[in-house]
Amino acid sequence: MKKLLLIAFLTVLTSKAQVLTGQRAYTRADTLRGSLRTERNFDVKKYHLDITVHPAKKFINGSNTIEFIPHENLSTIQIDLFDNMNVDSITHHGKQLNYIREFNAVFINGNFKKGAKDRIVFYYSGNPIIAKRAPWDGGFVFTKDANGNDWIATACQGTGASLWWPNKDHQSDEPEEGMSIKVAVPNGLMNVSNGRFKGNKDLGNGFTRWDWEVRNPINNYDVALNIGDYVHFGETYKGLDLDYYVLRYNLDKAKIQFEEVKPMMDCFQEKFGQYPFKEDGYKLVETPHLGMEHQSAVAYGNKYKKGYMGSDLSGTGVGLKWDFIIIHETGHEWFGNSLTSSDIADMWIHESFTAYSENVYTECRWGYEDGQKYVNGTAKMIQNDIPIIGDYGVNSEGSGDMYYKGALMLNTIRHIIDNDTKWWTILRSYAEHFKHQIISTKDVVDYFEKESGLKLKPVFDQYLRYTKIPTLEIQQDGKDILYRWNADVANFNMPVDVSLQSEPKRLTPTTKWKKLKKSRVDDLKVMTSEFYINVKRM
Structure with a gap:
């Protein structure tokens, strides 16, 4: 869920975060971040993040153990960490490794053998970037709740997860074996992260560590900290665990507002297939920023209102029937978190389908006419400024039109196919076929052409690669x-x-x-x- 739009009114209304749009004068730093260089020719298997957060100092320290398999013999590997953060040391089987830093890349010297599973431990510390207006820009949010308790969250899509933890910060590589997340926070606070809660431990030094385990592959930018005076409630609904973490004084409101999760899950599982992270459960976590699609720990900051902070993005009234953040950010569990674009130039694969999921939910609940009214109402936000597909290999996204121009493109393709039984079958099989996979625009186009039996490439190309519509x-x-x-x-x-x-x-x-x-x-x-x-x- 990112950036948007240039018109001031739409900037207030749209839930986009840090987007690198329209950039054309690329730098060495862009290439280091966006390209798959030799030093990145390894496959991450699992991350073990173990850190302490010091709210008063706005400081973090700890380590990330990175398990990986090189695809060739490597004497240097690249791990990313923003240059304002300190590299304390990097060890390999107990021995310290040498490294050099260039922009936000850390080049680590060693002897890493092709095909042999290996690991390094990356110790680090520092004051991470503080977001000025999360989630529109990336970083930490350090604030207080209404009772004066520390309330902290992360939001880093677009800007990069490496702004606060060291990793291979490229969208094409997710840890297949999941991730361990251990976060120590001052006693009296709770940390909620992705995956399943594994327990907490009082460390005896004024801090309690909260342990979470992710079993599925996960995008780096989805990894999240949510620290506050949280209370928990939840239930198991049709075999899926639903868990909610909200500020203590918002419990009653949340119990009412989050009832929408159940009809949403009914709709999305019918149209897109089974929730793709059942092993990790589904969570909504109240945050001091608007929201983000953090896998299995969806960030919620819509203030318990219908629509988008009480407004309707479509301008039709239909969007006030449901909570925008719950629906949009959960749609990303299928589109963006489960199936992921290999390069952020193809982020339309995340955002177009997720924006379309808003229309899908509307149609599930209130019928075809309301669904069409909503999706067509969003056309007023389209700018047709630059192509939706960005430039490859330099960490650059295309136009914010990837949201609603992309959704209207999909609505157009639905009517080109002109057979709703076939359309819904294709949409569901698409999400299931590419479940937990990294894909490209070509993969999407080839799949829709094959399953529909139609030549759809000219349609995708016109809407995605050019500014004008036909x-x-x-x-x-x-x-x-x-x-x-x-x-x-x-x-x-x-x-x-x-x-x-x-x-x-x-x-x-x-x-x-x-x-x-x-x-x-x-x-x-x-x-x-x-x-x-x-x-x-x-």
């Missing part, structure tokens, strides 16, 4: 109508539904003029609520 040009030619597509993709073709004298009809325009005989332009209505296009009557 324009259907129409003109009267004597007693006939001429029509064609005006688009950037060469030989663009896409069917579109129209109504001619109130009778439904499907046209198959190309970039060359076609003729609709004995018809008048005034009798033609284009179904722009089903197809996100422009219409130009010439």
Whole structure:
């Protein structure tokens, strides 16, 4: 859930966080972060994070044990940690290793053998970046709750998890064996992180350590700390553990608001398949920032309101029927957390499908017409400024249009397929087929083409790789109508539904003029609520 939009009103309304958009003058630091260099040619198997958080000093210290398998013999590996943080030492089988730092990359010298599972222990400390306006920018949030208790959280999507813990900070590599997260905080506070709670221990020094275990692969930016005076409640719903951690004085409100999780899970599991992290359970955790899709520990800061902080992003009223943060951030459990793009240039794979999940939930609860009203209402936020797909290998995302332009693209593809049974089957099988996998735009396009039996690549390309949306040009030619597509993709073709004298009809325009005989332009209505296009009557 990231950045957005340039218009001040939309900046207030949209739940985006740290996005690196529109950048074109790339630096050495961008390449070190975004490219898969030789020094990154290893597969992370598991992280063991063990740290202490000192709220008064806004300071953290501890270690991360990194288990990995090199894909070739390596004399140097790259681990990422922001340069404002201290590297205290790095050990390999008890011996200290030498390293050099360049920007936010740490190059560690050693003898790492191809195919042999290995581990290093990375000790570090420092004052991590403090977010100025999380989750729009990345960092720690150090604040107080209404009772004066410390309330701390992390949000680092886009900016990078390495702003507060050392890791291979590239989206293409998740630890297949999961992660251990141990966080010591001052007595009286609780830390809630991803995965299952394994217990807590009073360390006898004024701190209590809270232990969590993640069994599934996890994105680095999803790893989260949530520290506060939390209370817990929950239940098992249809075999899935639902756990909630909220500030003590918000317990009653949360018990009412979080009831929405159950119909949401019914909808999403029907449309997208089983919740992909059942082994780790599902949590909502109240946070001092708006929200984030932290895997199995979804950050919630919508202040127990419907819509987006009490507003409707679609402007139709439909978005006030449900809690935006619960729905959107949980949609990411399927799209972004389970299936993940290999490069953040392809972050539309996360955001377009998740924005579309808002429409899916609306339709599940209130029917097709409300779903279409909502998704079409979000078109007002689209800028068509730069392409949705960013530049590869330099840690750069494309346009914020990856949210609602992407959702409207998917709604268009649904109507191109023109068979809802088939559409819902494809959408669910897509989420299940790529469960816990790292994928690319090509993987998505190939899958939808194969399962639909349609040539959809020109459609994906036009919406994702160009700023303009297709324009259907129409003109009267004597007693006939001429029509064609005006688009950037060469030989663009896409069917579109129209109504001619109130009778439904499907046209198959190309970039060359076609003729609709004995018809008048005034009798033609284009179904722009089903197809996100422009219409130009010439």
